[in-house]
Amino acid sequence: MFKSGKAAPWIAFCIAAFVGASALADAGTRYGFGTPIAPADIAPWNIDVNGLTGAGLPPGSGSVAQGAQIWETKCAACHGEFGEGAGRFPVIAGGAGTLKDDVPQKTVGSFWPYAPTLFDYIKRAMPFPAPQSLTNDEVYALTAYVLNLNDIVPKTAVLDATSLAAVHMPNRAGFIKARWDTKNVVCMSACKPAPVKITSDLVNLHVTPDEHESGNVGSTSAAMSLPAPAAAAAVPAVTFADVAPIIAQRCTVCHSAKPTQAGFTSAPDGIAFDAPARIKAQSAQIVGQAVRTHQMPLGNLTHMTDKERALVGAWVAAGAPLP
Numbered sequence: 001m002f003k004s005g006k007a008a009p010w011i012a013f014c015i016a017a018f019v020g021a022s023a024l025a026d027a028g029t030r031y032g033f034g035t036p037i038a039p040a041d042i043a044p045w046n047i048d049v050n051g052l053t054g055a056g057l058p059p060g061s062g063s064v065a066q067g068a069q070i071w072e073t074k075c076a077a078c079h080g081e082f083g084e085g086a087g088r089f090p091v092i093a094g095g096a097g098t099l100k101d102d103v104p105q106k107t108v109g110s111f112w113p114y115a116p117t118l119f120d121y122i123k124r125a126m127p128f129p130a131p132q133s134l135t136n137d138e139v140y141a142l143t144a145y146v147l148n149l150n151d152i153v154p155k156t157a158v159l160d161a162t163s164l165a166a167v168h169m170p171n172r173a174g175f176i177k178a179r180w181d182t183k184n185v186v187c188m189s190a191c192k193p194a195p196v197k198i199t200s201d202l203v204n205l206h207v208t209p210d211e212h213e214s215g216n217v218g219s220t221s222a223a224m225s226l227p228a229p230a231a232a233a234a235v236p237a238v239t240f241a242d243v244a245p246i247i248a249q250r251c252t253v254c255h256s257a258k259p260t261q262a263g264f265t266s267a268p269d270g271i272a273f274d275a276p277a278r279i280k281a282q283s284a285q286i287v288g289q290a291v292r293t294h295q296m297p298l299g300n301l302t303h304m305t306d307k308e309r310a311l312v313g314a315w316v317a318a319g320a321p322l323p
């Protein structure tokens, strides 16, 4: 993307962005290097278009017919003659009314809320192998063609900054403003309902290693609440003997070279826990799937409990010791 000629202003722009304009001006005198970046050097990079208002759309224009021709040579190889998508490249047209389906087809026409965004996107990013190689007229023409493929503008349409900003996309009203998904009331002082009773904590569940067990002394909670090291040492370590029956019962019914779970004929994803060494070798994935997340057991078919998950987590945290 950054051919030699374009790299220099880009780097200058980054410096300006990080250091700030006044610091950069100072640098010229204080450190004796650099020059303030000229607005003309920034201009070619300042191509963002406001989707809602169309602000930033440049002069120029293009028709559906012109767009069809450019599309044929520069876009169809990936996106298909009529935007249907070639191979696994994105589909650009169609999908109207599918957003509530099990497999919604999100295209420019069915999904995008604002038309000027299409100009911005094509100008900035397409064609994929040569981004920012198109003229503004070509981008207007391609924008018109893509909107026509989606039955949003007629075959005769010619688009420029004004007419593009006026195009109303079908899914314009389909987005909601993000909002918190909790009904809690905001509270900034005296918030906890007294009295608070702690019924369980991660150290006792063996999810968070005990500060003393792991040798990580010195944190505030250790100083305040933990018993003396001698007492902590009495907490029994989780051994493979604790974990092996859990894995066997909850996982190996499927994850075995010869699964016993109905419907399974081989180890899913090639992952088998038949031998202790395999369990240890795959302990990071086990934690990822069954402790940190509850992806496994699949659909919790084997009814793994939270306590069992915590025990497996503690065993792995202790280095997954084998007998």
Ligand code: HEC
Binding pocket: 071, 074, 075, 076, 077, 078, 079, 089, 090, 091, 092, 106, 107, 108, 118, 121, 122, 126, 127, 128, 129, 142, 146
């Ligand atoms: C070499 C293959 C290739 C070519 C050629 C190509 N594109 Fe793309 N196009 C892509 C890929 C890949 C993406 C998805 C990029 C991403 O998501 O980061 C994409 C995404 C798009 C999208 C956004 C689709 C969406 O709904 O998110 C549009 C619009 C688009 N291209 C238009 C064009 C236009 C116009 C041209 C011709 C000037 C073109 N593309 C040429 C590969 C290509």
Ligand code: HEC
Binding pocket: 247, 250, 251, 252, 253, 254, 255, 261, 268, 269, 271, 285, 286, 289, 290, 296, 297, 298, 301, 302, 304
């Ligand atoms: C009812 C059968 C079944 C049980 C029980 C089961 N799994 Fe799985 N497991 C699967 C299937 C099927 C896949 C492949 C899922 C996929 O590819 O989307 C899988 C995939 C995995 C993977 C690989 C996932 C990835 O994306 O890398 C891991 C790791 C795993 N299981 C661990 C476990 C652990 C640990 C247990 C027990 C706590 C367990 N599974 C219990 C059926 C099961």
